[in-house]
Amino acid sequence: MLTMTSPAASPVTVDEQAGLDPEVCWQAVQRRDASFDGRFWYSVRTTGVYCKPSCGARTPLRKNVGLHASRDAAEAAGFRPCQRCKPDQPPLQERQAQAIAQASRLIEQADEPPDTATLAQAVGLSRHHFHRLFKQHAGITPKAYADAHRAARLRAQLGSAASVTDTLYEVGFHSSGGFYAQSKAQLGMQPSTYRRGGQGEQIRFAVAQCWLGALLVAATGQGICAVTLGSEPEALVQQLQDRFPQADLAPGDASFEHTLAQVLAALDDPRQGAALPLDVRGTAFQQRVWQALRAVPPGVTLTYAELAARIGQPQAVRAVANACARNEIAVLIPCHRIVRVDGSPSGYRWGIARKTALLAREGACPQETDA
Numbered sequence: 527m528l529t530m531t532s533p534a535a536s537p538v539t540v541d542e543q544a545g546l547d548p549e550v551c552w553q554a555v556q557r558r559d560a561s562f563d564g565r566f567w568y569s570v571r572t573t574g575v576y577c578k579p580s581c582g583a584r585t586p587l588r589k590n591v592g593l594h595a596s597r598d599a600a601e602a603a604g605f606r607p608c609q610r611c612k613p614d615q616p617p618l619q620e621r622q623a624q625a626i627a628q629a630s631r632l633i634e635q636a637d638e639p640p641d642t643a644t645l646a647q648a649v650g651l652s653r654h655h656f657h658r659l660f661k662q663h664a665g666i667t668p669k670a671y672a673d674a675h676r677a678a679r680l681r682a683q684l685g686s687a688a689s690v691t692d693t694l695y696e697v698g699f700h701s702s703g704g705f706y707a708q709s710k711a712q713l714g715m716q717p718s719t720y721r722r723g724g725q726g727e728q729i730r731f732a733v734a735q736c737w738l739g740a741l742l743v744a745a746t747g748q749g750i751c752a753v754t755l756g757s758e759p760e761a762l763v764q765q766l767q768d769r770f771p772q773a774d775l776a777p778g779d780a781s782f783e784h785t786l787a788q789v790l791a792a793l794d795d796p797r798q799g800a801a802l803p804l805d806v807r808g809t810a811f812q813q814r815v816w817q818a819l820r821a822v823p824p825g826v827t828l829t830y831a832e833l834a835a836r837i838g839q840p841q842a843v844r845a846v847a848n849a850c851a852r853n854e855i856a857v858l859i860p861c862h863r864i865v866r867v868d869g870s871p872s873g874y875r876w877g878i879a880r881k882t883a884l885l886a887r888e889g890a891c892p893q894e895t896d897a
Contacts (some may be wrong), residue, residue: 531729581611639672663838674810749803755876815849
């Protein structure tokens with residue numbers, strides 16, 4: 527193992543049994559090589575601190591450096607943790623994920639959505655840095671996450687509340703004006719309409735034949751709410767009726783044909799995409815997953831674990847898989863780009879054969895990024 531130093535001692539050597547030598551360690555410090563983090567720690571006797579090899583601080587003089595086999599050994603020798611690289615704490619990426627998870631819990635537990643500055647202060651980050659990290663880990667901004675969570679609460683409460691007014695205060699609104707200004711965007715319809723199971727809400731739809739079989743596209747006034755695939759057009763229409771039993775389903779007019787054509791074009795050439803508004807209805811977590819899916823480009827595949835890591839919740843693999851299974855908008859929210867660890871297609875609500883065909887058309891290959 528590595529031999530130890532004290533703050534006043536000369537530079538140390540490395541025991542041969544450690545598999546490292548002083549020169550290798552010193553080169554790692556000079557390169558700030560993160561691959562050596564956790565294999566050894568170095569101390570600087572002139573400052574009295576110890577660091578990880580990847581520390582971004584100014585490189586010390588070699589004569590002042592000591593090497594340690596563990597954090598405990600460095601601290602036992604009288605050194606304190608560096609405040610820059612924080613060698614006594616988990617890796618930076620893990621700390622960032624924990625901070626975003628903590629902020630997400632604060633949003634979910636708050637009576638009303640906290641502002642970005644408050645959240646940033648609570649997790650010990652600057653407002654700008656926190657906003658950037660939250661979007662990087664969650665796929666959406668803190669405000670969008672808060673809005674999605676409140677939308678989920680709206681949907682849950684409206685079904686059982688004594689009145690819409692009760693729900694208004696229950697989910698954190700302090701005035702009816704603010705509530706009604708946001709509720710339609712969050713629900714896809716007026717609160718009273720949603721509470722009646724969509725009664726009176728008009729949903730336009732159209733059915734066409736494509737190279738995968740029958741295709742149904744449906745939309746509310748907010749955007750596309752369903753893209754489904756099947757063998758029989760009649761079955762797809764029945765599924766839409768079952769999903770929105772109280773809504774007024776109507777065939778799309780001439781303008782809706784353009785929307786249908788855009789979806790068909792995206793299906794024919796996935797790389798051209800389709801910038802269409804979506805009316806996605808799900809929990810805050812599901813919307814985070816669906817947003818992350820929309821960021822996966824054609825020709826790239828991910829596993830459920832990689833997708834979970836992208837939203838900053840690497841342990842939520844099953845929840846991510848469930849969110850993918852609940853996706854009602856085929857192709858535009860490309861859950862078909864999720865595969866098994868070995869690269870083979872996993873389950874797909876519209877059939878493994880269609881998933882395989884979609885991936886083949888995109889020329890999909892295993893994910894090679896650091897997702």
